[in-house]
Amino acid sequence: MTWFRGVYRGVVLLGVAVAVLAQFLGSLVLLLPGVLLGWVFLIPPPVRHGRRLTNRWRAMFAAWTGREVPAPYQPPPAPPQPDGDGLYRHDTTLYKSPRFPRFFRRLDWLMKDPATKRDLVWQLWFPVVVLAVVPVGLVVAPWTVRLVATWSAWMLAPMDPARAARKASRGARTQRALLAWARAALLVCFAALEVVLFAISMACFALGFGLGLVFVIPLGISHYRWLANLRRHFAGWGGVRVDRPYTPELLPQRRPDGMLQVRNNLYKTEAMASFNARWQWTWHDIASWRDLAWLCVDPLVTVGLLGLPVAAVAYGAFGLALPWVWTQVFGADWSAWYGAADGNRTAGLVLGVALVAAGLAVTGRLVTVHARWTALLLRPTREAALRLRVEQLTRSRADAVDAQAAEVRRIERDLHDGAQARLIAVGLTLGAIERLMDTDPAAARKLVAQTRETAEAALRELRDLVRGIHPPVLSERGLADAIRALALDLDDVTANITVTGRLDGRPPAPVESAAYFAVSELIANATRHGGARAVTVGIDHRAGLLRVTVTDDGAGGADPSRGTGLRGIERRLGTFDGTLSLSSPPGGPTVATLELPCVLSSPKTSTS
Known part of the structure; x- marks a missing residue:
């Protein structure tokens, strides 16, 4: 009886396999246009029905x-x-109706759920497993059918959290390795482009100095700056920051007599003055010649450093492993020289997998080494770095002056519109009380009570104003306890806020104030705009650097270029040579790191 039940279930599995295959193909018909063409309205129906x-x-x-x-x-x-305005928010867009935010929330819910991916993987492999195993297994049922059912139950069950974490970690490592290889391949492609650009520069010099076509000389020493700047940006892949080292562009100056002056030369026409200014600007800038030296040497270094792992992965995957799949699985024609090692296709597969694994294992480290090489020639010289530093300090000073002026205007406005108006009302009410003391004592007593309430409101506003300028708890107990007090005020009101870390001393008062208000602004952004429910603030001081990290579980997508709040924080920190680092992918989490160079003094009070 058990054997007949196994046969019956085997037949049922065949029918289910056909249904699952139809289900998978039907989902692809709608999912592919939805993902590739952006027709997102096609995505939810097949996922829900699936x-x-x-x-x-x-x-x-x-x-x-x-x-x-x-x-x-x-x-x-x-x-x-x-x-508060009756609008519905999704990511960085506001809608008048909840229709689109509801749709996008459900779309994220369906597509970002790991279970959706596991369902699709099972739907892909289940027909293959059943069609390969069950027809033969019918003879030895029921254990074959039970094996397929057990595998399917395992695939469709919720994944163990520890196993899910390990799988996510492996997936992240694989993604980093593939991304590093793609970056290395891109750098190799750019190396080939550098050879072409260097040849163009040599041709411009030959035409300019050999044939007298001087107008091409500035082009020969500056036409590749876009590529050098792009490679400076790519150096960030290896954790190396490379600033642009160029001097400010030289512009002609109009003299009172109408002539145009470029350093010690005078010109009548603007075209000649602009040409000479550009020539002198590029020719006398040491960064131009360092760029040219980099353009000459970098192709050799890039190909020598990254060419081998890039070629190993490409040849291993497409020259050995992929031909084996086509010949063994799909029965395609095979050539003795293609997809084999010493004429053996199986050895070619093993060698191909080994080449891919070895290439991916070393590419990430080599990209880091390559970034350091890029910085060696393309970073600013000591003089250029000093000039950039002076320019940065000049901007910081201007920002500090503007911020101070704006703060003074805010205080004046708050005093004029708040406490000052209430104190004037108190004075007028006291005058009315004097007139009513003898004629209507009852009315005078009512006015006295009203005056007391007005005076208390004015006092509260003055306290709030003082707290906004410099919180008393910040002066009394320091930065760490001030942030803890802020967290206690906001905890369970807007979000669950956790503060970790401590300081063994006190930063300078201006640095404390800048860090405190920056953290306050970041928490407000996380709860008000990001919809965060949990915020963690970490405080640390190490190697002369005060570091505060604010992490939230909000919607993410924060971008300093789209708002003034984060720009204001950057300006506030820049006054003290501080920086704001932001990581906020769509969907979160958002991690903001404040870094301020400072030296701690002895704490005035304990922060325990």
Whole structure:
């Protein structure tokens, strides 16, 4: 009887395999245009219907295997709520109706759920497994059918958190390795372009100095600056920052007599003056010649450093492993020289996999070494770095002056519109009380009570104003405890805020104030704009650097270029030579790191 039940279930599996294959192909018909062409309205229906069908198979396999197979999907998102203006927000866009925010929330819920990916993987492999195993396994059923059912139940069950974390870690390492290889391949392609650009520069010099075509000389020493700047940006892939070292552009100056002056030369026409200014600007800038030296040497260094791992991965994957798949799995024609090692296709597969693994293993480190090489020639010289530093300090001073003026105007406005107006009202009310003391004592007593309330309101506003200028807790207990006090005020009101770390001393008062208000602004942004429910603030001082990290679980997508709040924080920190580093991918989390160089003094009070 058991054998007949196994045969019956084997036949059922064949039917389910056909249904799952149709389900998978139907999902692809809608998912591919939705993902590739941006027709996102096509994505939710196949995923939702696919989940309903998969839940039926999940229940069937649970009954066959005698184990519980719960649905692994994340709970649906909460409906969007309007803000104070009655608008509905999704990411960085506001909508008048909740329709689009609701759609995008459900789209994220469906597509970012790891269970959706596992369902699609199972749908892809289940027909292959059944068609390959069950027809033969019918003879030895039921254990073959039970094996397929157990595998399916395992695939469709929720993943163990520890296993999910390990899988995510492996996936992240694989993605980093593939990304490093893609970057290395791009750098090799740019090396080939550098050879062409260097040849163009040599041709411009030959035409300029050999044939007298002087107008091409500035082009020969500056036409590749865009590529040098791009490579300075790419150096960030290896954790190296390379600033642009060029001197400010030289511009002709109009003299009172109408002539145009470029250093010690005078010109009548603007065209000649502009040409000479550009020539002298590029010719006398040491960075131009360092760029030219880099353009000459970098192709050799890049190909020598990155060419071998790039070629190993490309040849291993496409020259050895992929031909084996086509010849063995799909029965394609095979050539003795293609996809084999010493004429053996299996040895070619092994060698191809080994080449890919070795190439991916070393590419990340080599990209870091290459970034340091890039910085060796393309970073500013000591004189250029000093000039850039002076320019940065000049901008910081201007920002500090502007910020101070804006703060003074804010204080004046708050005093004029708040406390001053209430104190004037108190004075007028006291005058009315004097007139009513003898004629209407009851009315005078009411005015006295009203005056007391007005005076208390004025006092509260003055305290709030003082706290906004410099919180008393910051002066009394220092930065760490001031941030803890801020967290206690906001905890459970806007978000759950956790403060970790401590300081063994006190930073200078201006640095404390800048860090405190920057953290306050970041917490406000996380709760007000990011919808964060949990915020963590970490405080540390090491190697002469005060570091405060603010992490939240909000929607992410924060960008300093799209708002004034983060720009204001950058200006506030820049006054003290501080920096703001922001990592905020769409969907979160957002990690903001404040760094301020300072030396701690002895603490005035304990921060325990």
